[in-house]
Amino acid sequence: MSDIEAWGRICTDMKSAIGQEAYQSWIDPLSLDRIDSGTAHFAAPTTFIGRWVERNYGERIRSSFVREGYEVTRLNFTVAPATPQKAAVEQENGAPKPAAVTTGEEELPGSPLDPRFTFDSFVVGKPNELAHAAARRVGEGGEVTFNPLFLYGGVGLGKTHLMHAIAWKLQEENPGFRVLYLSAEQFMYRFVQALRFRDTISFKQMFRSVDVLMVDDVQFIAGKDSTQEEFFHTFNALIDQNKQVIISADRAPGEIEGIEERIKSRLQWGLVADLHPTDYELRLGILQSKLEAQLLQHPSVKINHGVIEFLAHRISTNVRVLEGALTRLFAFASLVGREIDMDMTQECLADLLRASERKVTIEEIIRKVADHYNLRMNDLLSARRARAIARPRQVAMFLAKTLTSKSLPEIGRKFGGRDHTTVIHAVKKVEELKLTDSQIAEDVELLRRMLEA
Numbered sequence: 001m002s003d004i005e006a007w008g009r010i011c012t013d014m015k016s017a018i019g020q021e022a023y024q025s026w027i028d029p030l031s032l033d034r035i036d037s038g039t040a041h042f043a044a045p046t047t048f049i050g051r052w053v054e055r056n057y058g059e060r061i062r063s064s065f066v067r068e069g070y071e072v073t074r075l076n077f078t079v080a081p082a083t084p085q086k087a088a089v090e091q092e093n094g095a096p097k098p099a100a101v102t103t104g105e106e107e108l109p110g111s112p113l114d115p116r117f118t119f120d121s122f123v124v125g126k127p128n129e130l131a132h133a134a135a136r137r138v139g140e141g142g143e144v145t146f147n148p149l150f151l152y153g154g155v156g157l158g159k160t161h162l163m164h165a166i167a168w169k170l171q172e173e174n175p176g177f178r179v180l181y182l183s184a185e186q187f188m189y190r191f192v193q194a195l196r197f198r199d200t201i202s203f204k205q206m207f208r209s210v211d212v213l214m215v216d217d218v219q220f221i222a223g224k225d226s227t228q229e230e231f232f233h234t235f236n237a238l239i240d241q242n243k244q245v246i247i248s249a250d251r252a253p254g255e256i257e258g259i260e261e262r263i264k265s266r267l268q269w270g271l272v273a274d275l276h277p278t279d280y281e282l283r284l285g286i287l288q289s290k291l292e293a294q295l296l297q298h299p300s301v302k303i304n305h306g307v308i309e310f311l312a313h314r315i316s317t318n319v320r321v322l323e324g325a326l327t328r329l330f331a332f333a334s335l336v337g338r339e340i341d342m343d344m345t346q347e348c349l350a351d352l353l354r355a356s357e358r359k360v361t362i363e364e365i366i367r368k369v370a371d372h373y374n375l376r377m378n379d380l381l382s383a384r385r386a387r388a389i390a391r392p393r394q395v396a397m398f399l400a401k402t403l404t405s406k407s408l409p410e411i412g413r414k415f416g417g418r419d420h421t422t423v424i425h426a427v428k429k430v431e432e433l434k435l436t437d438s439q440i441a442e443d444v445e446l447l448r449r450m451l452e453a
């Protein structure tokens with residue numbers, strides 16, 4: 001089955017679902033370019049059409065792709081004229097062309113902004129509160145206080161979401177602002193094109209004429225000397241004019257290898273804010289907000305209590321994976337007409353659950369337990385039998401048994417060369433205490449969460 005055939009079938013369904021007129025205005029002008037890494041890439045005649053389709057038909061298109069057997073979690077619209085074949089077909093059919101809507105944005109060669117990535121849809125928790133607060137401040141415009149704003153963090157933690165949210169907010173607050181958002185890869189592509197067509201003057205003029213420049217994934221220019229040089233000049237020119245620059249990367253400026261020292265140092269001039277890995281509470285908050293959208297889209301699907309908590313607990317890699325898991329569950333449930341329960345979750349997400357299994361080590365457990373009870377690690381490994389030490393040691397052994405796949409003798413060895421029967425006794429003891437001693441139950445739960453976060 002080709003991607004195009006699948007898209008053809010989706011189009012036929014859409015036509016009957018949304019009506020000929022809406023179909024003609026919004027869906028027909030799109031052409032599917034390719035599907036890769038969970039994203040369906042379309043060419044759309046204008047940014048406006050792409051944005052409208054995302055807002056009004058995005059969920060429907062994504063779930064239609066899932067029904068066709070594709071794991072599509074995102075749609076990406078790039079402004080491009082209709083393909084020659086499509087244009088020819090349109091001419092033959094006399095089909096009306098969609099009205100071209102010109103937005104200020106289209107004059108700049110940036111990437112389209114995702115309409116879902118706004119501040120309203122960004123869930124804030126401890127791990128991302130600084131980055132969010134800084135992004136909000138910049139989004140509100142006004143006096144430039146920190147320049148550049150440098151946002152960094154691991155894969156799928158919300159850097160692009162925050163960048164888009166800033167761009168939306170800036171455009172909303174200052175409709176005349178020239179905000180240019182693009183990836184570092186696109187920056188390089190534009191630059192190489194300019195060199196090729198000997199048009200670097202227009203390139204420089206265009207980049208220096210913006211009010212706000214946002215460059216996503218700047219680590220991409222590592223090792224690309226002339227692009228770095230040009231980026232450096234553009235960056236300096238804008239900062240000199242007091243124009244806001246916002247940069248994102250997957251690590252802190254000082255840690256990006258292959259970038260000149262002078263650029264690294266400039267990148268640290270303003271505010272460097274990182275997005276930490278998500279914790280359980282943040283993941284729960286994000287899932288709850290995404291759940292609302294899924295329930296709206298699939299009103300007949302029911303989800304059992306505990307499933308969301310289970311996902312927040314088990315999938316701790318990145319938010320994109322978490323979102324994809326929820327989308328997949330809902331698509332599956334609506335397809336088979338069953339409610340989402342634990343069995344379905346385990347079965348449908350087996351691959352994701354396996355991949356995100358976090359390997360907790362016994363050393364980590366000993367360290368965390370010692371910290372928690374204000375002891376030294378050596379106390380837990382010692383032969384001392386005082387209750388203040390023996391109880392935490394039993395808790396640590398219990399956690400080692402339940403959170404790792406190590407055998408009882410191995411655990412015993414790690415705890416100062418103890419016998420496996422001591423470990424069995426500790427596990428039993430903590431299991432009993434959890435039922436009778438609420439303090440122990442709380443300690444164990446807290447430690448488990450910390451270790452699995």
Ligand SMILES: Nc1ncnc2c1ncn2[C@@H]1O[C@H](COP(=O)(O)OP(=O)(O)OP(=O)(O)O)[C@@H](O)[C@H]1O
Binds near residue numbers: 121128154250
């Ligand atoms: N705090 C959050 N609240 C709501 N959604 C979030 C949050 N963090 C991440 N997401 C969602 O997770 C997905 C991945 O986020 P995003 O693309 O911004 O990550 P990224 O950090 O730019 O990743 P990459 O390193 O791959 O470029 C997006 O759909 C985004 O909306």
